Amino acid sequence: MTVRSRSAALAAAALLLGGCARAPTFMRPAGAAAESEASLGWFLIVVSCAVVLIVALLVLIGSLRSRGGDPHAVRREGPGLRWITIGGIILPAIVLVVAFVLTLGTLNAVARPPADALPLAITVTGHRWWWAVRYAGQDPQDQALTANEIHIPVGRPVRITLEAGDVIHSFWVPELAGKTDVIPGQRNSIWLEARKPGVYRGQCAEYCGLEHARMAFVVVAEPPGDFARWLARQATPAAMPTDRLARRGHDVFVGGPCALCHEVRGTTAAGRQGPDLTHLATRRTIAAGTLPNTRGNLMGWVANAPALKPGTLMPKLTLTPDELQAVVAYLETLN
């Protein structure tokens, strides 16, 4: 089967099963690692389906072909042992050797560091239930902190180092690469390369407690120029807002409970418990992919986060309606 007809078949299946939705499926890969993994996968799927089909037919035909006769009779007949030696040992051994050789090839392709890797270090830290993202380049303009949204230049392999902030998580962007666990006490890493621009959904794949289901993130693969501009912007500290309401929001933010957990670079708010909010307004979602980043959702989230995501470590805040308005107005200036 060609790649195109495979994709068409899968697209048809996805359409049938999931309506028009775009599933984050690794069988329609957009990244280097995911592509080799998917090729291996198609081989395994086709062989598996053939084996199941053959066995099901043998059982069905075998059950139907000889019935009736003397119910008391018991016989020992037929060259049954040959079935076992050929069908149970020799054939599976050949298929498995082929599968294993292909596995080794894929393993080598995925694990080997690419020659044209970008000298850009990204560290992703899994927390209950969000992702901290740190760009630690040589230049100050390549150093930034953000959360739940990882930007990478398209067509360049990027090395991502994975750290755990508390318990075990697993980093998974199905369309780009398979999973790598995020484990306290050890540092894992993964090569990520997007072959085409796009926004790829990722999600924690190791059960990590109450809100494991809502620990998503996105990888935004964009042309190198766009990526450089984005990173430069993220590296800058937040500007003091000019608007009066937003200024009041800033004061509430740095003087109130927000600053205990959140950092906004360029202000005195330097908490590290929760996500860095320096450029919150540039992000697509809040609460680790749970809600679109809109004013209404921000209001609801700041006022009473546990109501929207039960179990989140962000507590319900006791802000007056005025203070809430002001804080959200401030957050909206953080672009």
Place this chain on the structure above:
Amino acid sequence: MATTLTARLDREWETPHNLFGVLATVDHKTIGKRYLVTAFVFLILGGLEAAAMRAQLSGADKRLLSPEAYNQLFSIHGVTMIFLYASPILSGFANYIWPLLIGSRDMAFPRLNALSFWIFLLSGLFIYSSVLVGQVPDRGWFAYAPLTESQYAPGLNMDFYALGLTFLGLSTTVGAINFIVTFFKLRAPGMSLNRVPIMMWGTLTASVSIVFAMPSLTVACILLWFDRRLGMHFFEASAGGHPMLWQHLFWIFGHPWVYIVVLPAMGIVSDALPVFCRRPLVGYTFVALATIATGILGFGVWVHHMFATGLPSVAMTFFGAASMVITIPSAVAVLAWIATIWYGRIVAKTAFLFMAGFVVLFVIGGVSGVMTAAVPYDWQLTDSYFIVAHLHYVLVGINVFAVMAGFYYWMPKMTGRLLNERLGKWNFWVMFLGFNLGFFPMHIAGLLGMPRRIYTYPSGLGWSTVNLISSIGAYVFAVGVLLFIINALWSIRRGAIAGPNPWDAGTLEWSTPSPPPAYNFAVIPTVRSRHPLWEDRLPPEGGGRSSFSDGLTIPEGRETVETSALDAEPRAVLQMPEDSLWPLILASGLTALFYGLLIVGPVLAGIGLAVTVVAIIGWLWPSERELLQLEEARP
């Protein structure tokens, strides 16, 4: 003479029909039935938990269950099905059937057998008592540290888990030792190793695996409890421990456990399928050796549960290869079953349908297992819904379908009445179609990128339709199980009388009345072939005919024959123990001890320990009869 013999044996072996008898019996048949019923009740509980989860997942963003409730449900579902259903139900069959299969009057250690059941029951109740205090284990059946440490899981939830599984492990270990000794010591004269039914090879292999695998889980659970309640740090990286220690300990136990809950079930099929194909199993020796090979290789594949943890490629390559090699013995068994069907003449009773369905589901679960052995592809598959599909094809396909076949095949022996065939066929088709409708789409959900263990998912990812189909299929499957329950309850009272050998089968258990008397065999049979009851129709295997009328009767006291391990030559007459309350008292003492540890209460734990010690002393205290026998034996 015959009447006086059976009357004497009845007097020796019957358990009194009173409260003492209920609590003190050591009859393997009663214990076997108790195992079967208790494990089946746990299957129903686990099924109801699954039904609640499928309702929550039937559509995107549903709010039927809170995340807390969902996490508790999927965790207790796994613990229930894996520990309280899948293994105990097979112990139930083995306990009931083994002595009948091998021509013995009981298991090697009847009191240990009773202890094993009481601990199973009480540890199951111990784990489920977490429901009463609302602190159900909620970290999955795999309980990965450090999420289970008191810092992240402060309630009693994971104490119920760690202590409950340690407690249950005693039952499993004791039971396994009993099976191993019974296998090698109690086979009827002449039942040499090459004549042992495959189901016994399956249970033996599983039992040996238990003896080596279970300590790993017990150690892991005890270390976890040390971490949680005594402030130690075995699994905490920040204090010098490491979370990977848990994963290795858990999966060194966990993967052999998969084979522990399927090998005896595969054995049931290897023995029962030929009966409905009217011929002996094709390739007995191949299948017996494949069973043992699977058990051994099962200890060399645990790392395939951990391919995404960042291990070195060389290690992963080794374990990937081992995981593919283990396919071969399974393929041998599958081809043996297919060839048996192909070269047999089929009597398509319900039991046969379940076994034919089993073969197909086995292969689906098998090939998806091979896919996960391909390391780089496993990085995509692991922890996705594909694995949920795979493991249910393995555990439901290989365990539940074989167990259903086992019920249709052996319940007539246990109750004396046949299950209804017409309802049985409905039972099979509803379960088979419901199962595939429920679980096959989970493969697709996995390929579409849906991770496991999530209590909800947003719309717009293409996961809603497959999940809705899965939920509908799960409920159809549940209706199938309900049909079985109706059939069983109806047939126990109204079913057609079975007679000793309703299927015209060839093995020893069918030479006894249905249900068998307390002593099983008035005359200990002498075995000369693999199918003693088919010898009139099969070419002789050499060594003459088996005998059911001439042989040892040993009617003085509870006695059975001990034979040699390989050739089963009679060696000695074994004195079997009387009914006793000590196993129940010992199990009760342990229950108090574990509750004491749960609440970290030294008084309760001390009382429990004291009762346990007293029970052990009481158990070992020789009875007057035993002292008398010692006296007589003295030269």
